[in-house]
Each structure stands twice: as structure tokens, then as C-alpha cells.
Amino acid sequence: GENVEQHPSTLSVQEGDSAVIKCTYSDSASNYFPWYKQELGKRPQLIIDIRSNVGEKKDQRIAVTLNKTAKHFSLHITETQPEDSAVYFCAASPPVDSSYKLIFGSGTRLLVRP
Amino acid sequence: DTGVSQNPRHKITKRGQNVTFRCDPISEHNRLYWYRQTLGQGPEFLTYFQNEAQLEKSRLLSDRFSAERPKGSFSTLEIQRTEQGDSAMYLCASSLGRGYNEQFFGPGTRLTVL
Numbered sequence: 161g162e163n164v165e166q167h168p169s170t171l172s173v174q175e176g177d178s179a180v181i182k183c184t185y186s187d188s189a190s191n192y193f194p195w196y197k198q199e200l201g202k203r204p205q206l207i208i209d210i211r212s213n214v215g216e217k218k219d220q221r222i223a224v225t226l227n228k229t230a231k232h233f234s235l236h237i238t239e240t241q242p243e244d245s246a247v248y249f250c251a252a253s254p255p256v257d258s259s260y261k262l263i264f265g266s267g268t269r270l271l272v273r274p
Numbered sequence: 275d276t277g278v279s280q281n282p283r284h285k286i287t288k289r290g291q292n293v294t295f296r297c298d299p300i301s302e303h304n305r306l307y308w309y310r311q312t313l314g315q316g317p318e319f320l321t322y323f324q325n326e327a328q329l330e331k332s333r334l335l336s337d338r339f340s341a342e343r344p345k346g347s348f349s350t351l352e353i354q355r356t357e358q359g360d361s362a363m364y365l366c367a368s369s370l371g372r373g374y375n376e377q378f379f380g381p382g383t384r385l386t387v388l
Contacts, residue, residue: 194376203382209374258329
């Protein structure tokens with residue numbers, strides 16, 4: 161089945177710097193790749209997603225890139241702010257049985273230092 | 275609040291007891307998912323409903339776990355004869371049918387088995 165690996169597990173950046181989180185997946189048939197942000201004690205919330213027919217997607221300070229050949233995708237956050245501090249999860253959705261379930265990475269704890 | 279809701283938010287039980295959690299999805303969402311999240315890890319898929327039909331169950335879901343969605347609206351997850359290893363956050367998510375759509379997560383039920 162699908163397996164998603166995420167790196168780094170922790171990331172500390174200075175406010176205003178950029179942060180990059182990388183994920184790889186194993187099932188080449190996966191077509192959908194969302195990123196979720198989870199603040200301490202709160203529910204995961206979608207921040208951006210990308211489908212396999214697109215190589216890059218941007219939403220203000222957040223961008224995601226997808227390389228289907230290499231089976232990896234990355235989250236880029238520019239001009240980081242303290243409120244970006246949270247745990248970020250990547251996920252992939254393999255098209256098995258049409259459940260559209262998500263297989264998550266293990267998370268990256270991002271700390272933005274003021 | 276029109277988001278996904280879960281009850282109870284916290285449950286402490288003794289080993290061997292049965293517990294039941296409830297999830298109320300967003301009203302027009304026909305897909306419902308249960309995930310389990312342990313400390314420092316990403317959510318792990320447990321099971322999926324489309325309307326009232328349970329269409330997929332993870333191998334992680336032992337026969338002590340059962341889930342229902344009797345009228346295609348709310349869902350319940352029951353764990354029988356709880357074990358300490360069942361301690362985790364149980365998350366429910368819902369989404370619209372048809373293709374890849376955002377999964378909206380509930381706040382979770384934190385289970386502690388003593």
C-alpha cells in the first residue's frame with residue numbers, strides 16, 4: 161500500500177525566512193496531495209492541496225510543488241510568521257476502492273522564532 | 275457551528291471496558307472517515323463510509339473495533355475490551371462525494387485507557 165515519508169521532523173526558522181518541508185510517496189497511482197496544519201490541541205486543517213495534473217500551486221505565502229516522476233512533493237512557506245508555528249502533515253490519496261482515504265506523513269514541527 | 279463535531283472530547287476508561295464515540299459530519303457530506311492519531315504521528319486511516327455503507331476498513335482495525343453510520347448521517351466508533359495500546363486521539367473527517375475533495379476534520383476524541 162501507499163507509504164508517505166516526510167522530512168524534516170522538526171524545523172526552526174527565523175521570522176521572515178522561508179521554510180521547506182519535503183515528502184515522498186510510494187504509490188505512483190496516487191493523484192491527490194493535501195497539506196494539513198495542526199496547531200497544538202486542535203484539529204488538522206487543510207492549507208493547500210495539489211492534484212497530479214498540476215506541477216505547482218500557490219496561495220499567497222504558501223506553495224506546493226509536485227514531481228510525479230520522482231514521487232515527491234514539497235511545501236514552501238515564504239516570509240514566515242510566528243503564527244505559522246504548528247505541525248504540518250503531508251498526505252497522499254491512493255485511488256484504491258475509490259475511498260479517497262488519506263495516507264499521512266509523520267509530520268514536521270515548524271517553529272518560527274520572532 | 276457547521277463543522278464536524280465529535281463527542282465526547284475526552285474519555286478515560288479502564289482496560290477491558292467498552293467505549294463508544296460519536297461523529298456528526300457536515301450535513302451535506304456523504305463521505306465519512308475515521309482516523310487514529312498517536313502522539314507525534316500523522317493520522318492513520320481506520321475506516322470509510324459512503325452514506326451508510328462501510329466500504330473500506332484498515333488492517334489496523336482489529337475485530338474489537340466496530341463502526342456504524344446507520345442513516346448515512348452521524349457515525350459511531352465502538353472499541354470493545356479496550357487495551358492500553360488503544361490510547362490515542364480518534365479523529366473523524368467528512369467530505370463531499372465525487373472525486374478528490376477536502377476532508378474536514380473534527381476536533382477528535384482523546385481516549386486514555388488506564
